[in-house]
Amino acid sequence: MRIIIEKDYQDIGKTANKFMRELLINNPNATLGLATGSSPVGLYKEMIADNKAGITTFKNIKTVNLDEYVGLPEGHDQTYRYFMNDNLFNHIDIDKNNTRVPNGMAENLENACKEYTDYVAKNIPDVQILGIGSNGHIAFNEPGTPFDAHTHIVTLKEGTRQDNARFFSSIDEVPTHAITMGIADIMQAKMIILVANGIGKSKAIYDMAKGPITTDCPASILQSHPNVVVIIDESAGYLLK
Ligand code: GLP
Numbered sequence: 001m002r003i004i005i006e007k008d009y010q011d012i013g014k015t016a017n018k019f020m021r022e023l024l025i026n027n028p029n030a031t032l033g034l035a036t037g038s039s040p041v042g043l044y045k046e047m048i049a050d051n052k053a054g055i056t057t058f059k060n061i062k063t064v065n066l067d068e069y070v071g072l073p074e075g076h077d078q079t080y081r082y083f084m085n086d087n088l089f090n091h092i093d094i095d096k097n098n099t100r101v102p103n104g105m106a107e108n109l110e111n112a113c114k115e116y117t118d119y120v121a122k123n124i125p126d127v128q129i130l131g132i133g134s135n136g137h138i139a140f141n142e143p144g145t146p147f148d149a150h151t152h153i154v155t156l157k158e159g160t161r162q163d164n165a166r167f168f169s170s171i172d173e174v175p176t177h178a179i180t181m182g183i184a185d186i187m188q189a190k191m192i193i194l195v196a197n198g199i200g201k202s203k204a205i206y207d208m209a210k211g212p213i214t215t216d217c218p219a220s221i222l223q224s225h226p227n228v229v230v231i232i233d234e235s236a237g238y239l240l241k
Contacts, residue, residue: 003209004229007233009197011233013046020032024058031062033064034065063084065099074105080101100116116151128193132208135157135159135160140156143157147183148183150182154177156176187221191227195231202236205232206239
């Protein structure tokens, strides 16, 4: 695991984008694993700028997203599909038919999980972007999730709902369930870039990088992946010193 400490959020995005730009230039048919949350938005801004400048193109790029809330209606501004359109896809030359986000409104959620697992296995990301929850979750794999899980439905921890309540008008509106790629799906990616900032992530970052590999900190499994780059600011890296 390579850890890069940057001075601020903007530099995290710029550094993450150096890896992304190289991939997009060398492999214009790549599959990108993408994440939501505030952490990767700086990277997405850099990706948009490169695309607008003609440095990269997404015409033949496929994307798979990590997760989605269950039960939010299509078009709701807190769905992760809306987030991805708004923060990236609407601003680049990608064909949205090549972008996948798990379907949190599927009538048969078990089938939707299976289909997603199969799709990811056939379209293994060349790079997977990750954030991290303050409890060490990746995607919506909460502490205790087995490392061999594939796409599944989760009951969100109360702390995760509280962390995400800032995006809703009240905590009661935060969904209680989500559909998420499992850790076994995520670990297939050829390369993983995890971005995080702020003191609130420092314990999760420490446990991920220096703690035991345990389902108590789902992100700790990344220690066993051969190609992980962690890009954080000094606050998030504070406990590593
Ligand atoms: C949500 C997402 C995760 C994300 C986490 C952190 O729970 N499911 O994929 O990593 O939030 O979000 P943020 O980057 O906003 O701190």
